[in-house]
Amino acid sequence: MNLLLDIQEAIEKNDTQNAFYFGDTFYTYKEFAQVISNIRKGIQDHISENDSTVGLITNDDIETYASIIALWLEGKAYVPLNPEFPESRNHTVIKQAEINSILDSSTDKVFDQFKTIQSNTLDIAEINLTPRQIGPNELAYIFFTSGTTGTPKGVPITFGNLSGFIDAFWDLGYEITNKDRCLQMFELTFDLSVMSYLGPILKGACIYTIPKDEIKYSYIFELMEDHELTFALMVPSILHYLRPYFDEINCPAMKFSLFCGEALPLDVTQEWSQCIPNATIANVYGPTECTIFCTDYTYKRDSENKTYNGVLTIGKDMKNTTTIIVDEDNNEVGIGEKGELCLSGAQLTPGYWKNEEKNKEVFFDKEHEGKKVRFYRTGDLCTVDDQGDILYLGRVDFQAKIQGFRVELSEIEFHAKAVLDKKNSVAVAFINSIHNTEIGLVIESTAFDTKQLIEDLKNRLPQYMIPTQIRFIDSFPLNTNGKTDRKKLKEMFN
Numbered sequence: 001m002n003l004l005l006d007i008q009e010a011i012e013k014n015d016t017q018n019a020f021y022f023g024d025t026f027y028t029y030k031e032f033a034q035v036i037s038n039i040r041k042g043i044q045d046h047i048s049e050n051d052s053t054v055g056l057i058t059n060d061d062i063e064t065y066a067s068i069i070a071l072w073l074e075g076k077a078y079v080p081l082n083p084e085f086p087e088s089r090n091h092t093v094i095k096q097a098e099i100n101s102i103l104d105s106s107t108d109k110v111f112d113q114f115k116t117i118q119s120n121t122l123d124i125a126e127i128n129l130t131p132r133q134i135g136p137n138e139l140a141y142i143f144f145t146s147g148t149t150g151t152p153k154g155v156p157i158t159f160g161n162l163s164g165f166i167d168a169f170w171d172l173g174y175e176i177t178n179k180d181r182c183l184q185m186f187e188l189t190f191d192l193s194v195m196s197y198l199g200p201i202l203k204g205a206c207i208y209t210i211p212k213d214e215i216k217y218s219y220i221f222e223l224m225e226d227h228e229l230t231f232a233l234m235v236p237s238i239l240h241y242l243r244p245y246f247d248e249i250n251c252p253a254m255k256f257s258l259f260c261g262e263a264l265p266l267d268v269t270q271e272w273s274q275c276i277p278n279a280t281i282a283n284v285y286g287p288t289e290c291t292i293f294c295t296d297y298t299y300k301r302d303s304e305n306k307t308y309n310g311v312l313t314i315g316k317d318m319k320n321t322t323t324i325i326v327d328e329d330n331n332e333v334g335i336g337e338k339g340e341l342c343l344s345g346a347q348l349t350p351g352y353w354k355n356e357e358k359n360k361e362v363f364f365d366k367e368h369e370g371k372k373v374r375f376y377r378t379g380d381l382c383t384v385d386d387q388g389d390i391l392y393l394g395r396v397d398f399q400a401k402i403q404g405f406r407v408e409l410s411e412i413e414f415h416a417k418a419v420l421d422k423k424n425s426v427a428v429a430f431i432n433s434i435h436n437t438e439i440g441l442v443i444e445s446t447a448f449d450t451k452q453l454i455e456d457l458k459n460r461l462p463q464y465m466i467p468t469q470i471r472f473i474d475s476f477p478l479n480t481n482g483k484t485d486r487k488k489l490k491e492m493f494n
Contacts, residue, residue, distance in 0.1 A: 003166060004072060004073060004131035005131065007072070008129040008130060010201060010202050011029050011033050011129055011201070012029075012033070014029045014204030015028065016029070017029055017205075019032040019204075019206060020032065020065065020208075020209065021207070026206075029204065031062070032062065032065075033127050034127060035062050036069045036073070036129065037070075037126065037129070038123065038124060039067050039103065039117075039122060040070040040073055040074060041123070041128075042117050043071065043074050043117070044074065046101065046115075048100070051076065051100050051101060052076055052139060053077045053099055054071055054076050055078075055079050055094060055097070055101065055103065055114070056068065056103050056188070057083055057103065057106060058080045058082045058083070058188035059104075059105045059212075060210070061105050061120075063119040064103075064105050064119075064188070065197060067119055068141075068197075069201075071103075072131070072134075072140060072159075073129065073130075073131045074132060075131075075134040077138075077139035077140055077141050077142055078103075078140075079093065079097045079099055079141065079142045079143075080189040081093060081094070081102065081110070082187060084462075085189075085462050086459050086462070088459070088460065089152065089460070089462070090111075092152060093144045093154075094114065096144070096151075096152070097142055099114070100115060101116070101117060102115065102116045102117070103116075103119050104117070104118055105119045107120075136158060136159055136160030136163065137158050137159075137350075138159050139157070140161070140162045142156045142353055143189065144189075145288055145405075145406055146399075146406060146408040146465070147358075150414035153352050153353070154352060154353030154354070155288045155353070156349060156350060156352075156353050161291045161346065161347050161349065162194070162198075162291060163346075164346030165195075165294075165347050166199075166202065168294070168318040168320045168347070169199065172318065174258075174280075176200060178203060180200065180255070181227055182199070182200040182206065182229065182230070183196065183232040183233070183234070184207050184210075185238070186404070190261075190404060191292050192235075192261060192292060192293075195292045195293070200231070216241075217238050217242055220234070220238060221242060224254065225249070228253035230253055230256070231254075232254065232256070232258070233258040233259075235260065235404035236259050236262045236265070236268070237262060237403055240268065240435045243271065246274070250275060251275060251276050251279075252276075254276040254278065254279040255279055256279060257276050257279045258283075258284055259281075259284070260283075260285065260404075261401060261404030262404060263311040263392060264311065265310050266307045267310065273301055281301075282298050282315075283296075283299065284314070285390075285392070286347075287376075287406070288349075288406070289343075289348065289349045289376050290343045290348050291347035291348075291349070294320075294321035294343060294347055295314045295316060295317050295323065295390060296316065296318055297312060297313050297316070297389065298315070299312065306389050306391065308392065311391075311392060313389045313390060313391050314390050314392050315389055315390065316389060317343075320345045320346035320347055321345040321348075322344045322368065323343055323384075324366075325340065325384055325390075326340055327339050330364060335384060335386050336384075336386075339382065339383070340377055340378065340379065340382070341378045341381075341390065342375040342376060342378065343375065343378060344368075344373050348376055351363060362376055363375065363377075364377070380394075380395060381394050381395065400429030400437060402437055402438075403464050405462075405464050407429075409428065411461075412427040412465055413427050415461060416453070416467075419453055419456040419460075423445050425441055425442065425444065426476065426489050427440070428441075428486060438468045438469065438493075439465065439466070439467045440468070440471065440490075440492070440493040442470075442473055443470065443472050444473060444475060448472075450470050454467075469493055471492045
């Protein structure tokens with residue numbers, strides 16, 4: 001597998017360079033190689049060769065990142081488990097992914113009831129970064145995203161998918177070298193983290209992470225100023241938090257500033273461009289199902305940028321992706337017409353993990369340019385202009401992006417209804433005063449104290465899925481189709 005050989009070569013070639021910065025400590029690639037090798041020996045000694053998926057506790061330390069590489073060298077997929085997520089949700093993921101073993105760098109094991117290898121207590125091993133023979137269809141990771149039935153759905157990504165992404169990314173011309181200092185701001189359960197560590201590792205660059213006890217946006221500001229970061233992939237909501245401090249931010253060292261995971265407003269981008277005067281700014285797009293991101297648009301500093309309702313275009317498909325926009329019957333729509341964005345190509349997942357019902361719903365075959373091609377429905381409403389640039393118009397369904405995480409509003413409703421003893425509730429996504437997306441919950445009931453409801457939801461859902469505001473209504477309004485009028489409910493939060 002060329003990708004794994006490239007990882008091996010990059011680590012060995014840059015052994016004296018800094019690889020990671022955690023808190024206030026640097027680790028070199030030589031130290032990284034040693035920790036990878038220690039964990040790899042632990043995997044060989046304690047995990048069956050037949051176990052293709054291994055749980056990974058998502059701590060912010062050298063052992064956690066080394067565990068990813070060690071698992072890959074052994075041809076195993078990692079399944080990230082955030083110890084701060086509800087235990088019941090993590091147990092569901094462990095069961096679904098058929099995990100028998102967990103790698104954990106915590107001082108105290110997170111899961112006593114599962115076989116755990118404590119990666120920070122392993123013996124020193126001989127350095128060994130030579131990968132096993134691994135085919136492109138072997139899995140690199142499985143990320144679990146929000147599911148409509150209240151159960152998270154698994155998105156497996158193969159080494160072939162990952163190789164397709166890396167090939168397409170380098171093709172865009174983003175030059176990273178072993179002199180670069182790169183931000184990794186993402187929780188490891190979020191697939192943008194993969195780009196944020198893998199791209200730099202392949203070039204021998206240094207990766208700067210965010211400690212879990214720090215305020216994310218202010219720590220990013222500090223890193224950019226104190227360490228002169230040169231590459232950053234961020235979610236746009238970070239800009240909304242930083243916006244009050246734009247006058248103080250001056251980072252001429254920044255070379256590339258990429259945004260993904262949410263709509264990127266033009267006005268904030270224009271202001272941000274003054275803070276990073278020498279950087280290329282890009283808006284990239286892609287669902288987890290198409291490996292990190294698959295379209296790209298470079299912001300133009302000196303000429304007009306393409307927007308829809310003030311949101312930057314997501315640009316054109318990258319090298320290994322084909323995009324089409326279709327109507328409800330899967331027929332391609334004309335230029336300027338609205339439809340659902342669909343994706344295909346080398347980056348596309350083989351399909352949801354053991355979920356044929358969902359696969360039939362979102363994947364379909366279609367004749368395209370004389371060939372039968374498998375496409376994925378993104379659920380994103382888009383249009384394309386006569387130059388091939390895609391404009392994002394909104395969601396076809398009721399998903400939302402919260403802090404970059406994709407959230408099925410129906411999952412929140414599912415759990416709220418269970419907690420509320422079948423009372424009707426509707427979750428809506430709304431934009432707050434600083435232009436970030438929040439979740440509101442409307443309950444069909446007279447008003448009551450919601451403290452217990454919030455506590456119960458916190459035991460079932462990650463923090464980013466907990467409603468921040470709650471409203472009450474005697475009965476839900478209906479639209480002309482007799483369906484609940486979500487637009488009217490959303491207005492309750494304006």
